[in-house]
Amino acid sequence: MRDPSRRLRFLLVQAFTLPPASPNRYRDDGDTKEAKLMNHAAVAPLLADIDWDLHPGPIAPHGDWPVETREEFAIAGVARLPIVRQACESGTYDAIVLLGGGDPGYMEAREIGRRHRVPVTANAHAQMHIAMTLGNRFSIIDISETHNAHMAELVVRYRMTHGLASIRNIDYPLPRPAHRGRHTLRGEAEKHAQGEHSGMLEAAVKAALAALEEDGAEVILLGCSGAFWLQAPLQARLASLGWDVPVLEGYRCGIELARLMVHLGVDASGITFPADPPAHRRRRRIA
Numbered sequence: 001m002r003d004p005s006r007r008l009r010f011l012l013v014q015a016f017t018l019p020p021a022s023p024n025r026y027r028d029d030g031d032t033k034e035a036k037l038m039n040h041a042a043v044a045p046l047l048a049d050i051d052w053d054l055h056p057g058p059i060a061p062h063g064d065w066p067v068e069t070r071e072e073f074a075i076a077g078v079a080r081l082p083i084v085r086q087a088c089e090s091g092t093y094d095a096i097v098l099l100g101g102g103d104p105g106y107m108e109a110r111e112i113g114r115r116h117r118v119p120v121t122a123n124a125h126a127q128m129h130i131a132m133t134l135g136n137r138f139s140i141i142d143i144s145e146t147h148n149a150h151m152a153e154l155v156v157r158y159r160m161t162h163g164l165a166s167i168r169n170i171d172y173p174l175p176r177p178a179h180r181g182r183h184t185l186r187g188e189a190e191k192h193a194q195g196e197h198s199g200m201l202e203a204a205v206k207a208a209l210a211a212l213e214e215d216g217a218e219v220i221l222l223g224c225s226g227a228f229w230l231q232a233p234l235q236a237r238l239a240s241l242g243w244d245v246p247v248l249e250g251y252r253c254g255i256e257l258a259r260l261m262v263h264l265g266v267d268a269s270g271i272t273f274p275a276d277p278p279a280h281r282r283r284r285r286i287a
Helices: 040-047 070-090 106-116 123-134 145-157 188-193 199-215 225-240 250-264
Strands: 008-013 050-055 095-098 120-122 138-142 164-169 219-222
Touching: 008 070, 008 250, 040 050, 040 225, 040 250, 070 095, 070 106, 070 145, 095 106, 095 250, 106 120, 120 123, 120 250, 123 138, 123 145, 123 219, 123 250, 138 145, 138 199, 138 225, 145 164, 164 199, 188 199, 188 225, 199 219, 199 225, 219 225, 225 250
Parallel strands: 008 050, 008 095, 095 120, 138 164, 138 219
Antiparallel strands: none
């Protein structure tokens, strides 16, 4: 049993790190873990009483651009698993939080975590489950058509189809060779922070209003971690228009769900993630 007087120790693991010379980078990494953690200012209050480390993730194994396709998510997910395994085997951490809105490698990482009794959380999964404690249906505000398709499959995989109202595409994709010459999300967070007009924020407000008015959403989620900066301004804009609805982003949901699991003394079910070999062998499983 964990000593309750000891501070929690978490490992946050990014999905990948782009090579320094990549033309598709959309933020500066900085020199400290705080600077490297995207949207650190928003999550800092949640980490104040936790000893935490940040792993930058593998150097992007799929290419020098952010992941967006199914193939890229699969490659990035596999590359992240040795990091999770090493962290679990070290006995250093109370929980592991996988960063990245598309949850690459999450289910496999949970299987590793289960073997060592280390809770593992991820952004989309945590958002969806927390959303269903706050309302009956949620909509995901997401960045691009290809990313939308991946998010839709996560909804099915996480058995959340009953709660999904819609996935709304704001068409501000990640910088990638496929989007060269188009607007992307690069620079949009900085524009907003400097008090300038952000087309990405305006598109998110429009999409969220449509989700609430037309799709029946009661909670708003943000799909890509590159869009998590939208949480506070989008929440404020909706409130100013009379919509009192929660807007969630994945970093804080993943961290808080990990904290809850540690405090409850639980991790993933040994039936959902059987041991190898399992102590009991069920003769029937219902999907």
